[in-house]
Every structure is written in C-alpha cells, then in structure tokens.
Amino acid sequence: MNSSHSKIFSSLRKSLPSDEIRLEPALLEKYAGDKWFASRIPDAVALPRSTESVAKLLKFATKNQIPVTPRGAGFGYVGGCVPVQGGIVLSLERMNRIKEIHEDDFVAEVEPGVITQKLQDAVEKKGLFYPPDPASRADCSIGGNIATNAGGPRCLKYGVTRDYVLGLEVVLADGSVVKLGSRTHKNKTGFDFSRLFVGSEGMLGVVTQATLKLIPLPPYRACLAIGFAAMKEAIKTLRTILHTGFLPCALEVADAFTLAAARQRTRSKRLNGCNAHLIVELDGQEASVRREIQILLKVVKSQNPLFIEKGLGPDQCEAIWKIRREFSYSLRDTGLTKLNQDIVVPRGRLEDLFRFTAGLQKKHGFPVACFGHAGDGNIHVNVMVDLDQPDATKRCNAALDELFRQVLDWNGVITGEHGIGLAKKPWWPLATSPAVRELHSRIKRALDPAGILNPGKFV
C-alpha cells in the first residue's frame, strides 16, 4: 500500500466505527479469495456492522474511485469475490442477525451474513421451510447465495434463491439506500428490482438486508438410490419418472468415473458394474410419500436397475445422501485438482452430455467426473487435473473450451449456480451476444457509473 492510499484509508476510518476498516497484513491475506484458486490481497478489509457503515463506505469509495469487492462467506467456486483491482474487500460477515421469523406471514428478515444452514435450522424448528440448499450451506451465507442466485438439489421442485427473495435492502454505489420489493408473497409494484440484484455478483449494489419467503415444512421425506449398468438407462428412468407426473424434490445423477472413485474409497461391493447412479427424493405428507415411493419403486424396477435402495424418513434419507457426499470426497482422494464446472443443458440433452464428456476424457487425457442435479439438466462436470504436469492449465482450458462450446451449441449455459466470476470470464464473450453484453454495460453504468463495485469481473 502506498502512502496516498494510507492517507485515504485513515480518512475513511475516521468516519466509521473503530475496527470496521482493517489494514493488518495477516487479516488482509484471509480476504484474498474464495474456493477457486485465484487470489489477490486487498488494500483494506471493511467489516461493517450496519447499513449506515456500508452506505458511508460506498459513498466514500465512489468519491475517491476506490474499488470495493463485496464478499459473503468466501465459499464461492468461481473467484467472484477476488479483489482483482485491489482496494477494499467489503465482508458482510458481521451483519449476521436473523432479525425475525414470522410464522403467520411466512417471512424471515435476515442480514446478509447469516449462514444458510443456520437460517434453515431456525425456521424448521417453527415448522417452516427455506428450501435453497447449496452444497456448502453449512458454511455459505445468505448474502453470498443472493449474489450468485445459489441453487442445490432441492431446487428442482422448489426453485433457486431468487424464488425466495421477496425484498432487499440494497446500498447502491453512490451510498444511497433503497428498499426493494416487499414483505408480501406477491407484488407487482413497479419493476422487479429485488430480483435484478439477485445473481448480480456484487456488481450492482450491496445487499444489507433480505426479506425471504418461507413455505410450510413438508413433514416427511423418502429417497431411492438406484444403480444402473449404463447411463442411458438412468436417463431413461429420469424421463419416465417426470412423465409419470412426479416432480421430485431432488433427482441427482452420478457417472461411471465418479462411481469408480467411490468404489475405491468405500469398497462398496454394490457399486461393482454400476456405471450410473440416481437419487430420487420425494417430500410431503407422510402417508402420501410412503405410497408414492412405492409407485416410484415400480416405475424404477421396470427399467432394469442393478440395485435399488429405499430410504424412509429423515435418517434413512440422510444415509443415502451421505453416499452422494462421498462422491465428492472420492474425487478428492484421487489427489487430482477438481475443476468443477456447473454447466446446464436442456434436459433432453443429458444423454448427449454424458457421451460427450466421456469422449472429452479420452481425447484430452484428463479424467472427467460428472454428477449433479440431473432433473434440472444442471450437471457438475469435474475436470480432474494434476496441476504439476507440464501445460496442465493450458490443456485443461482447451478441454473446458470444447465443453462450453458444445454445451452452448445445445442451447445450454456455462453456469447454472456458481456464476461467472473469474473462472468463467474467459468464456463470457462466447456465452453472450454483443447486444446482451451491451445491455449489461448500460445497466452497470446506470447503477455504478464510477465502476467501483467488484471491478475486473465480467462487466
């Protein structure tokens, strides 16, 4: 940090409560990045306790042209909160109060730093339900979920973070505070701005409070885990389930490479010969779910699976989901770096996708492990790389490039729930038309004319 910077920050510190602007090198280092590999140490870290502090900070930053990179819990996968142009990292971690859970309004008022799982546990105690369930929900925050419009397995039935954001308090780049949306489950007052800020990756404003929609907690759940000799059969089963009028709360798939790694780790004999794996979860009233899982069992049996495991109630379901989580650990066990790409294809292209990734594997010499939210067409394609190998990054990017081009060619998208961030930035021009990029610039200029919010990313 040069001396002009240090003057600037000491003036900022005076206008905020003590210890909300931090400059200690050891602390700055902790705010350099997220779960992706890129990082940059910021010049300062802001740890505000109030909307007022955030407003003062942004007004100051706009006036002095200082980059501000907002940050949730730092559990993103795409380097979205890496402060690539230095300046201030604005962490919302101290604004972490659940301010209200209203049982009759079916609404929660929360600050952005609330950990997702904590909110879910709190509302479930009252018989309410906040469905979005990103894999990192024990660590990630509602603010980060809003910035990336986070999803998860249950989003097939229940929708993504956006679908639960009724209202937001947002501080704009110039420090003005706007309260958007409402506390009601329906609202048609003006433009739908609260949902424009959802998924805007910290580039349009800083969320300081959110009004979230809650729904009645389904009292019961049940699962099936199903093994198949071939992916084709798994996809056919998925199609049959949906065309029998079921919209399961989750419909997850895993491919042969993932299962091979899982066999290695778990020594499960049952996974022998198993090249595709589905998890189907239903929820609702207990009697209905018990009956429906029997109907599903029949539907699935007719597709010649290798095995079916049934889980009734939360404990047995959790046991089945544990296998799904083991898939991730198994991939880690390979010692390779897992580059997780959250592409989405139109659901009818799932079989093509798995055929394509198998080909990619052969052609580029990397293992490619696919699993994820098959019901949505949202598959995590994990390119497994030994980063110590010569040219690994270059070769890996070539494989990703081929993957993304094919996915876009199928009318798919390069990200379903992680966002663009830095990881997907090289493919942003491929994924969007010039007219769409111009539209992003227009809106960015309208809301952040000085360009201080999360600069150096895709807009």
Added chain:
Amino acid sequence: MNSSHSKIFSSLRKSLPSDEIRLEPALLEKYAGDKWFASRIPDAVALPRSTESVAKLLKFATKNQIPVTPRGAGFGYVGGCVPVQGGIVLSLERMNRIKEIHEDDFVAEVEPGVITQKLQDAVEKKGLFYPPDPASRADCSIGGNIATNAGGPRCLKYGVTRDYVLGLEVVLADGSVVKLGSRTHKNKTGFDFSRLFVGSEGMLGVVTQATLKLIPLPPYRACLAIGFAAMKEAIKTLRTILHTGFLPCALEVADAFTLAAARQRTRSKRLNGCNAHLIVELDGQEASVRREIQILLKVVKSQNPLFIEKGLGPDQCEAIWKIRREFSYSLRDTGLTKLNQDIVVPRGRLEDLFRFTAGLQKKHGFPVACFGHAGDGNIHVNVMVDLDQPDATKRCNAALDELFRQVLDWNGVITGEHGIGLAKKPWWPLATSPAVRELHSRIKRALDPAGILNPGKFV
C-alpha cells in the same frame, strides 16, 4: 391526426409489410384501452407479424420521438395499454404461434400473442403443465401475462408468470434485438434480465418471443369448499392448513358481502348464515391426493364449519370452482361498477384486512366485496360503486386512498398481479420511496432514453 403525423406514418408504412400499420378510425377505436375505464384513441395501430417489423417500428419511433404503447390481448385491469400520449399502439396479437413444445426439455417456445389457455391446453395434451392461471386466461395472452407478471389461484403453490420465464427475445426502444436467458431450467450467466422485463408493463422493451418452463402435469386434483359463520374461523382454518405442512395449489377466500350477492343470484340455501367461504385445492398423484383431502377434511372439521363440500377429480373440482366464478357474476348482478383492487397483505394480516374493509364499507357507504387468493395474502378488494351518484368517483378515490394507506402501513402492497398502469398511478408515490422511484428512472433512461415506450405511465 395532423398532416405531419400522416406524412410520418406513410413513411413508416413503406418500410413494413403492407397492412402492418393501420390508420382506419374504426380500427383505431378498438385499440383505445383495456378492461379499465380509461381510453384514448391512438394515431396508428401496428399489427406486426415478425420481430423484424417490431425492430423497424421501434427504431423509427425512437428516431421520430413517437410514443409506442405495446399491447397484449387488452384484458388488463389497470389501463396499462391505454396510449395516453397518442402515437402508435403496438399489438402483438398476430405473433401468436406456439413454435415448439419440447417434451423432454420441458420447454415451450411461444410468440407473445398466444392465448394463455391455448398454451395450457396444448401442453397438457402432452402431459406437461404451465401453471400460471389468471382469471382471464381464456382471453389474455402470454405477452400480456409477461408484461404484468400475471398470477392466479394456483400461484400459491406454483409461483407466478416470472417463475416460468426462462428466456425472452426483446426488442429494445432503439430497435436492437436481445435474446435473454436461455432454454435451460437453471442459468447464472450474467444479470437476470429476462426477469427484469417480466412485469415491466411495456416500458422497457417489447417481448417478441418467450421460452417458458414447463413441469410435469400432476395427474389428479381434489377440492374442498367450506362455509363458515365468521371470517375469523376461515382465517384460522387457513393458518391451520398451512401449519399442517400443506402447501395447497390454491387457497381462495370470499367474504360476507360477496356471499350475500351469491345467495341472491344462486338462491343457494346452503349459503344461509355463511359469512366466509374457503376453497382449498390439492394436486398430485391420485392416491396421495385422495388421502390428503381426507386429512384436510379432518383438519377443517375441527374448525366448526357450516358445511364442507368435497370435489374429487377434475369434474367435481370444476363444479366447485364454478361457485367461485359465480361470485364475480353475482357482484355484477348488483348493477354497481366493481372496482377491483388486487392488494396484498402479509399473510398474518388477513383477518385485520377483512375487519378493515368491513369498516370502510360502513364509513364510506359503498359496498366492499373481498375475495381472492388468501393463501398469498392477495385479496381482490372490490369497491362497488354507482357511478351515476354525485361525487361517486371522488368518494370512491377517498375510500381507495384509505385502503391503500392501511395496506402499506401493514407492509402490504397496492398491487399483486394487475400492475400499476393508470388505475394505481395516483398512489405510485405513496407506494414507493423517492430512492426507488429514482432507480426506476435510471433504468428507464438507460433502456429507453427517448422515453417512447408506454409514456405517461408510472415512470
């Protein structure tokens, strides 16, 4: 129309296919308004057949500063498509093709002029489901539904129009064409623009094609219709249903005035003494729905209703919904003009709302009939006015003003599914903060700097 106008329009006509710009007075008259009472005859009506024509038209209009008011099927309730500043009414009625229904992708590609019910019938034949069900769905169009983010009874469980819009083709004011969103059920590529245009009431761009999400068609449905001596009991029942873990696909209420009018019309003896009425609908797998409706029946019985009627399967359900529709006709039978206000209160305020509207009735001397989507807190408050009475409009506005102030005071909103349009424009400043209005202006200027799109409305 003056001669400079006529020169302008004849130059526009030359650049478009013949008969896409119409100037005949008899035709112009038909495009002066919607279901609300305000109207203004436009200078010209555009009836384009293609995105190309829409693009040419908007480019021309921006260059020549001509107001353009986009229009769906003209079934709005708030005067949203009244061309208050004259110019061109742009009707999308000729762009009415269902271009594709894809059974595996669970996607429909449609032009904006498609009638909502037609799309629903077409997808249901294939075992697919497009849930949003505005009351006018036999007459209104998808484009109009998108412009107003239309809702309906089923939105309690399934969400509103926005939740089914995956992608849009939009012509901006300058004539540029942008393809927003995607064909996938999940997408995190950049800002969520397709959903910003949803509900923007024709002020930010013109939708020329939509990619809609479809879900599996639930194979069965069942209903309960329940009468109560007091609204308090109906609301308590509603609360009990939700807290038993049910999220019904519809939960509709009607109040004492509505029921009195219905008694008058139907001579139903059963409605004697009945001051509140609920309809609850469940859908899903047949065996589950049959079982669940029995559980609901038990829950409801414990609340001391005057009567319960059960409807199993589509025909019996339709018979129950027919009663709901009779409520509307009954109000029409009174000979009074029904001013339908689609306010929303936080769900916990429902009882307060009904108490308040009863008071309003006494104070202002108008009948006030309330019915609607109780599950969402979205109640249609119908102020019944004899417009021939002296000062009727003034007195009516005073009552509405009181209603809207109270609703806002409860953290409710003045419109849940109809939009602001002209009808709610006087209350726009009351319903929004200066910062929110400034945000609307900023975005409007960014997308339509010449201000040609639907001018004279709330932005």
